[in-house]
Amino acid sequence: MTGEVDKMYKLVKIKVNIPTPFITNDYTGKFVKTVLINANPDLQEVFEGKKKVQPKPMRVTSLLDENNEAVYPKHIVNRFEMDHKPNLPPKPITIKGKFSFYLGYDMSLEPEVSKVMTSLFSGLQMKYGEFNVELKAIEYNQVEFDNFPSEFSQIKVKLITPSMFKDPFEKLADLDRVKYRRYLPFPAFIFSTNVFEIFRETYKRNIIRLSYGLLESHNNLNTVRKVWYYYDGKWLPGVVGYLKFFVRKGLRKEVMNIFREIFIHANIMGVGTGRAAGFGFAEITAK
Incomplete structure (x- = not known):
């Protein structure tokens, strides 16, 4: 296996534009997964199929802002003596504009990802909750790891x-x-x-x-x-x-x-x- 991981798996960063706003108080990784399934319905079997494959051969991230920070409703604990589970739902967040997400996958899924990208670059319209969402990919980059050090301390x-x-x-x-x-x-x-x-x-x-x-x-x-x-x-x-x-x-x-x-x-x-x-x-x- 040594030396083969980056040949068996692939990581890409996809930047999208969402011109029409929608509001959510849920984790935005769910939105990303919904986008991928709408772009290529065959991926529903990968994410949610009856045949349980563990670990799954594809992973996503939440939406990310321009600084590569995750966008989702959250409460970060800075003082543990004050920590408790929040009592109320979070304030909804508005999603509009340019966001990114990462997609990592087994190379056997390359044909399915190609279908996703064709759909996203063409522009996607879908229903998410009560909102009609428009989304279009504007940038796609593969992340390489050839320069990851072989010696490190x-x-x-x-x-x-x-x-x-x-x-x-x-x-x-x-x-x-x-x-x-x-x-x-x-x-x-x-x-x-x-x-x-x-x-x-x-x-x-x-x-x-x-x-x-x-x-x-x-x-x-x-x-x-x-x-x-x-x-x-x-x-x-x-x-x-x-x-x-x-x-x-x-x-x-x-x-x-x-x-x-x-x-x-x-x-x-x-x-x-x-x-x-x-x-x-x-x-x-x-x-």
């Missing part, structure tokens, strides 16, 4: 959309599994989905390598935040913010190559759970 992780992590020890314990989301930004939690997707046969070994090989900065306690986001009429918790990890000295080149593949995959396909709904959008850099 630290990584930085920016969690841009709410992230919720999968517990790798549910699989490793080999017990009857009840699935729980995990929120502690520990390397084995953050990247467990990525390891499972690309290193399934050596999952246990690579989860242990991540746990041993990446050492968290104490500043992570100050730079990561809990966020409440609104989804399907409910306030739910997630994690956003910045994280830094130092690479333990003396790791073999083989391990460093595996780490590189995991981080590239996380850039393309996101981290944690709910990636097909716009969660877990992360930017990972190394130096």
Whole structure:
């Protein structure tokens, strides 16, 4: 698998113009998914089909503004002693103008994505809630990872959309599994989905390598935040913010190559759970 991730998966950034405003108080990743399904109805099977494929071969992000920041109703917790689930629905936000979103996918879906882009560049009209929405793609760029370093001593992780992590020890314990989301930004939690997707046969070994090989900065306690986001009429918790990890000295080149593949995959396909709904959008850099 080493050296093949960016050949098996692809990440594109799509910029759109929405000339007629609509109002929403829901998570905008749902809107992006609706856009894609309207642009190519065959994608409904990928996102919502009866045949459950885990992990899903396509992920989206929420809408993003000109600064690449996520746009959605939210409440970020800055003082944990004051934290509580909001009692009221969020104030609706108005969506109008230019926004972007990212689409990461398995290369087997390239023909379906080509249909999406043909439709979006032609202009799309659709119903979203009570609104008639017009949308047109104005820019399309593939994101390349050829220059991602092969040697590095630290990584930085920016969690841009709410992230919720999968517990790798549910699989490793080999017990009857009840699935729980995990929120502690520990390397084995953050990247467990990525390891499972690309290193399934050596999952246990690579989860242990991540746990041993990446050492968290104490500043992570100050730079990561809990966020409440609104989804399907409910306030739910997630994690956003910045994280830094130092690479333990003396790791073999083989391990460093595996780490590189995991981080590239996380850039393309996101981290944690709910990636097909716009969660877990992360930017990972190394130096």
